[in-house]
Amino acid sequence: MNIKNFLMIKLSKFSVDKKLDILIPLFLAILILVTRIPFMSKFLYEWDSVNYALGFNEYNITQEQPHSPGYIFYTALGKGVNYVFNDPNMTMICLAIFFTIFTTILIYFMVKELFGRKLSIVTGILFVFNPLIWFYGNIASIYIFEAFFSVLIAYTSYKFFKGDEKFLYISAIALGLAGGFRIDIVEFLIPLWIFCIWYKRPSYKKILTGLILFGSSLLLWIIPTAISAGGIEQYLTILKSTSEAASCTSLLFGATIKEQLLNSGACVMWLLLGLSIMGTLAVLSFLVYPRKELISKFIFYLKKPVTFFFLLWVGPALIFYLVIYVVKPGYILTCIPPIMIILAWIINRVANIINVEFPRISAKKALTLILTIYVLLNAIYFIYPFEINNGEIWETSLNDMSTSQKVMFGLDVGFIYNTAKINANDENTQLHVENILNISNYDPSSTIIVVRDITREDEGFNWRKAMYYLPSYDIYYLFDGENSENTKSVVSWHGKGQHFTKSEGDTLNITINDSTRRIVWIMSNETSFYQEVNAKFGVHTINLPNGLNIYYSDVGVQSNTTISDFTFKTG
Structure with missing residues (x-):
């Protein structure tokens, strides 16, 4: 093969790759629009939704417009978009839909760099049809931004982790600005950012520059929020009162064992819902087949730096939710993107296992079958008008419910987040x-x-x-x-x-x-x-x-x- 032919083949392949990198994200975006728009809520969904809606008109966190810690960037973005719709409910849902699209595109390109295009497509589909992502893309809520900034910070940190040092600065800015949308993202993702710095060991000058950019990005939302609250002292008082909620959920802050178990149990249920039935079965299949290789699998992957990357991506948030405080399944959206990436990798491995056990079924067919079942089951779950909680216990306090009523109520709170x-x-x-x-x-x-x-x-x-x-x-x-x-x-x-x-x-x-x-x-x-x-x-x-x-x-x-x-x- 001469050089000219070689270059032509390379250019042709490059052109195809470029086209696919446009067409696949576009397909995923259309898929999100098609699966969200018909199911959008018509009224503000919950208490917090009203707080944001009122904040679009008058920002005042002392009046819970919105509530602490302020969400000043989200409120400003919503206020701007609301000039178009003049409907806070529609504004917040549109923001949720479009940031679901942005998050999916980021995931696609991140996973493509990690594992290749096949798994990037698989991850994209898993994410689009994830029950929690689907639900929170149809109501007036901020929680899709948990997923967006989780991926944005992780992806820019990963680019630095792989050697592109300019992303040290980009990730620092993203990490700081995220607090103006959801302050917990900063707390959960900063260990990952620090790990990437430790792993790559850039010069002290670059580290200092990154820290300055991070600090400056934090101040961009902390200063105006504190001023609006009446000063930094008043703002810290508001934050302190917010953190007292953990006294009812965590043993570490004075909660009872029962309250701790309720909090941890809710976290586990919502994680299982995030995995879905098919995802849970895939994880179990991967863990138990073959059993004798489980420990060796664990040791092998634990030695890889990218494993620590994912542990630090999902670990801090997951530990906090399990041990300290989680009140809504929306909180779990911080963890959903890395979990979906890991799940895509596991499903691909399970497809290979099926091919080994049943040679007539190719790995590609097995993967397609698993994905199809995943999509169908989650679509049925979300669209079918099914509710466990019946009207007879709407006004019954939890303490006055019978055991069977408590079980049904717990299942409803834990697992039913659908169009019904x-x-x-x-x-x-x-x-x-x-x-x-x-x-x-x-x-x-x-x-x-x-x-x-x-x-x-x-x-x-x-x-x-x-x-x-x-x-x-x-x-x-x-x-x-x-x-x-x-x-x-x-x-x-x-x-x-x-x-x-x-x-x-x-x-x-x-x-x-x-x-x-x-x-x-x-x-x-x-x-x-x-x-x-x-x-x-x-x-x-x-x-x-x-x-x-x-x-x-x-x-x-x-x-x-x-x-x-x-x-x-x-x-």
Whole structure:
């Protein structure tokens, strides 16, 4: 072969590679759009979604717009995009969809460098149809950014890890800026970044430059966030109050063994959901076949530097979630990208095992079959209208549930995150808003709304949603010894429009204006609070078709009435 022919072949191959690197990511992007757009939620999904939506209009973390630690870059990005849509729910979902696309493209190119194009395609498909990635790509939520920055920081760190020193600076900037979206990403990924520096050992000058860029990137979001909070001291106080949540989930911070087990159990369930049934079976197959080689496999891979790279990518976050705190499956999205990369590698190995055991089935056919089953099972899981949690226990507290009800409730919270859950949330939000408007005859001055917790507030109608969708109404969120651990006093949050005030004391007054004729109660009918309301005000019940109820009382003109140390005071 002469040099000319050789160069022609090389150029032809290069051209094909370039085309594939455009067509495959484009195909994955289209696949994401097709599988997300039909299932987008119509209402803000949860409490935090409202916080972000309010933050788009007025950034104020002291008013939880949004909540601590501030998410200032996400809020600014959302505010900008919201000028296009003028709909915070649509804005956040579109951000989730497009950043799912960006994350998938990053994964494709990263895995291509790690293991080649075949596994990059496999990983892309696994990621697109991952149950948690799919779910959080259809609701107003920030958690897709967990996955995006996890991959962005890991990929730029990997490029430096492989010898391209300019990526030391790029990864430093990405790591610092990530905190303006999700501060936990910085904490979880900094060990990986430090490992890459230690492994490559660049000059002290380059390390110092990288640290300066990292610190400067941090300050870009810390300074404006602290200023908006009233100063660094006030901001640190807000952060401290946020971190106290771990006292209810981790033994290390004073939680009970039961609370620790609930936290760790939730983490395990959500990890299994992230793996999915087919992924879990593939991992088990890889681990047990052949069993005698398991230890040697472990030792062999442990010696590879890239193994430490992946351990440091997924390990810090996973340990934190297992031991300290995890409250939503969205948190797990930090770990999903590396897990999907590892799963793609394992599935490819399992396909080779199948080929060895059944020579008539090629490894390629086996891999295609596994991927097809993975996609079909996850599609059925996500699209089929299946809900475990039935309406009869919506208002039942966890302590009052029977053993079988607790099991079903646990399975629902642990494993059901699909389009049925999104639709249930939309339906409940719409039903509550419509019925409250009807009860009040569309007159906000005639009705106040009092919110107590129900077991499934994410699919019910919480205080924050009431503030957002009924901004002209006076809305109270009441805590006492029955629904809060704070048994020494009672607490009231009063919200109207975008702002709220908080009051605490031995007794509190809830003002009933002269024009007020009704009180709408969002509460459980299995509480003593409900019994008091029924005895002193009387309760009308509206049964919703999904198992929830809306309660209201006709107030009229009457003397002051005290319920659970809250005095509903006229005038």
